[in-house]
Amino acid sequence: MLCLMKNYPHDGHFGPYGGRYVAETLMPALLELEQAYLAASADPAFQDELDALLRDYVGRPSPLYLASRLSEQCGGARIYLKREDLNHTGAHKVNNTVGQALLARRMGKRRLIAETGAGMHGVATATVAALFGMSCDVFMGAEDIRRQAPNVARMKTLGAQVVPVTSGAATLKDAMNEALRNWVSTVRDTFYVIGTVAGPHPYPVMVRDFQSVMGREAREQILRQAGRLPDAAIACVGGGSNAMGLFAGFVDDAAVALIGAEAAGAGIASGKHAASLSGGRIGVLHGNKTYLLQDRDGQIIETHSVSAGLDYPGVGPEHALFKDTGRAEYCAVTDAEAIAAFQTLCRLEGIIPALESAHAIAAAMARAPRQAKDGILVVCLSGRGDKDMNSVEEYLAAHPSERLA
């Protein structure tokens, strides 16, 4: 079930964050989308169809796996991995694209567009476009096209057009600018499938609700497998969709710490990072008010992360609120720490994680030794790392001392 009426921001704001900061041209479409979403969520037929697709097409529920060797090496809490890497298409992104594509079909839209960074959301959108017989254009930064080549090939194979974006740093932020520009021009017949819990209302809440299936499953699974709730739920945060999906399952359990791992790139102090909650200021970009990496004048600055999916100067507005209220805590994981966690998980568990997810693994590895032996951490393994082999090799070639022997 979509837990819709719970924590639904009727004016589109999460405290002072969120909102609908878009051109008037898009406002009617956002209002229409919100109405369609509210109606669909209240319709049992929509829910049934979504559940069936998540089960039979995506392969849910995804397992919750006790990573024993990793836990043993860390020497503290037991680390459980929510295996979103085992979903169809290899990441959590498909939970949301299945939901939005069903909504698009219900609204009579025949064309999907999406922005993508690492390419997982692009692949997940191209996948559902094929499934529903819709046309699909994916906007992707030219730099990301270079570093995520396998995903570009997958999108094209699935019948989508990949539109290279060369403005700015040619990464996720620029892809989102271009997707918004395209949507302004095609809004009458096009559905914009946003891949994260950011953007104008209702996207942050809608994407959270579609991703909340992870958190609900994880809560049931940990109760069944470990007999109690975890001490912490941990996930990486770029825009923050896998984190918000996992957190949604535990947000009402006050004793469960919610921990988001942002990308610290070369380190917060270096200025070369993508940690908007740890190092940003409140501002408005891409339709919502949130923490942003920006200069004194309000110009958005270029971000740096070894992980394309976290390489974004903003973050979902509900995360901004969670930071302020203290409901979640946000730490920053450097490229080096993420690469180390990536290699460790490969060697100890035989699981190649996405570089994004490796940030969450690193945060868990840092926290586990500080917890008692009977402690429990639930970590979102948001995606598989096949796409990242080139990025990891490039990084290790430049930093040979960080290669695990």
Place this chain on the structure above:
Amino acid sequence: MMAPSLETVFATCRRQQRKALVVYVCAGDPSLACTERLLPRLAAAGADIIELGVPFSDPMADGPVIQAASQRALAGGASLEGMLAMARRLKATLTAPVVLFSYYNVLMQYGVERLARDSAAAGIAGWLVVDLPAEEAAEIAPALDQAGLCRIPLVAPTTPAGRLGKVLGGAAAGGFVYYITVTGVTGARQEVPPDLAHNLDQLRAHTALPVVAGFGVASSETARLVAAHADGVVVGSALVKLMAEAPDDDARIEAATQFVASLAAALRAA
């Protein structure tokens, strides 16, 4: 001599039985020094109102021409502070009122209340904030009211008639209504959309404010066609492009002045 108010501009145009010419200039493209020389020339050539574009790193509602202009302006060191200082220096002599055309984040980081005060002191008549629809306009309306500035509302071809009351009636809404002629981003287009006349007529029935139409107006011919159903037209990308193609500031200012003079002449005949 100070610039007339927006209200006076439209009253004068009506008396002279012509349509207002609104020109968009990206401040600081390629330098604020060039913009400072340019604005008085454009006013003298017949620009009735100047939209002073505040450059932003992520101009999501703009096409490639204005994106490139924003990048040049930022590379040239343009800032809101510099723009306001320029406007203060021009205040006594500029014969056309200036409105700021901006994305919200840059205004927000400057500080809305401080910016409203500084805008008024620099003789700026109002703000047009591209990504601040009626739903979020309360963020700036009290500060604008306090400073005696107007918030210029935008209406799009996708705005249903039932929403016009909300868009036009919000706090501090005034000056004029900016009608976005195309469902899309800024930039020159060859043709006038077929629903333009109908939409403009419908809009004018809903408001006592003057209505100007912009996005895609690139020539005297399209300016005349659009003006037939509006109180004024906005020319932006075509002017920015012309300037970008000129070899130096002198040539830029000369080309822009001639183009604006030709548009003004076309609108006198409209």
